[in-house]
Amino acid sequence: MNLSATNRLFMIMGYLACLLLVPIYVNLFTLWDYAKRTFGDDLAGLLPIIGTSLLLLIIVLVVRKRSKEIHSWGLIILGIAIACLALFTTNPKWPAKRVHVAEYMMLVLVVRYAMSFKLSGTPLLFFSFLFAAMLGVHDEMLQGFSQNRTYGIRDMLVNSLGSLAGALIWHGAGWFGNLSIIHADAQSTRDYGPVLYLFWLIASLLLAVYPLYYYRGVELIPFWPFVPLGSTIVLFTFIFSRIPHSWRHGVQAITLCALALCSYPVYSHVSQVLFY
Incomplete structure (x- = not known):
């Protein structure tokens, strides 16, 4: 697929945005410390769940408004179910990790946008998920070089589940790209x-x-x-x-x-x- 110079620029910007989001996610831990000091451990631990729930609610409201353009309600429902599963897959000792679900649901949307210039249909769904999940591995690797953070296998699983949930939801909602199966x-x-x-x-x-x-x-x-x-x-x-x-x-x-x-x-x- 040959792209115009403008579309190629937008695709590159999409990929750069993906790469930029990963170090931003890594450094959000300072916000978690601030939330704990401000609201206390118990309330701060609920904030990621509240944030993810609000994101899912916004998705549902937007999807309902665009119901005539929906590609697959089944994928949307499955994605929401996986997002809920991901919230309870995190280590209960570190409730801040739950924010990874919302983070990677949003990250995979940016990935999907970047890839939509070259991919469509099922390949767009599949490869946007894989790319975002791999960025989740980079996220954990970067954390491993900080004495205040730790490298975690479970966190990679949560990142991957968040990516999968987002990939299914955005594909089902018909956001970006030709949705016909190639x-x-x-x-x-x-x-x-x-x-x-x-x-x-x-x-x-x-x-x-x-x-x-x-x-x-x-x-x-x-x-x-x-x-x-x-x-x-x-x-x-x-x-x-x-x-x-x-x-x-x-x-x-x-x-x-x-x-x-x-x-x-x-x-x-x-x-x-x-x-x-």
Whole structure:
């Protein structure tokens, strides 16, 4: 899909906004400290739930107003259910973590906007979710370099659930992009290579992030968990021409986002900063 210079600029701005939101989210912890001092622990712990509930209420009201343009009520209801599940998946000792649900529901909307210039239909839903979930991994990695924050596997799950909830809701509501289901390219019906590549990319990402939990506050980030993830650049080079055009941009985006994780062990060793 060829884009005009204006649309290309808007797409780039959308991606930049996504990347900017992640460090903003990381540094919102100061607001949580202020809320605890102002309202007390109990009331402050309810604020993320209230915020997410208000967001869901606004979504419902807007969706009802645009009911004739709704793509799928089923996706919207499923997304709301997943958002509620995500709220209760957080660590009860850290109620502030519940705000991640609303954060990533909004982040995936920005991702969806950026990707809508190149993707549509089901690929737009799928890759916007994956990209936002991967940004959630970056969120936790950045937190791991702060002594006042911690790297958490459960938080990544919450970020991913928030991303999935938002992706379903925005797709069901018909926001941004052509919603028609894109039929698979002729080549994709015979070639499972790109699908296997996606499985490998996701699996290697999980293999990279899970062991880091045991290195918190003890050592620098090791390189070895990132070896399988780093190898995806070789696989991507071989598989690129076989990726269906209808989701090629999405594969490129999540590959770059995943490979960027390999920069963290480099930073850890160069700066000699422990990982928390």
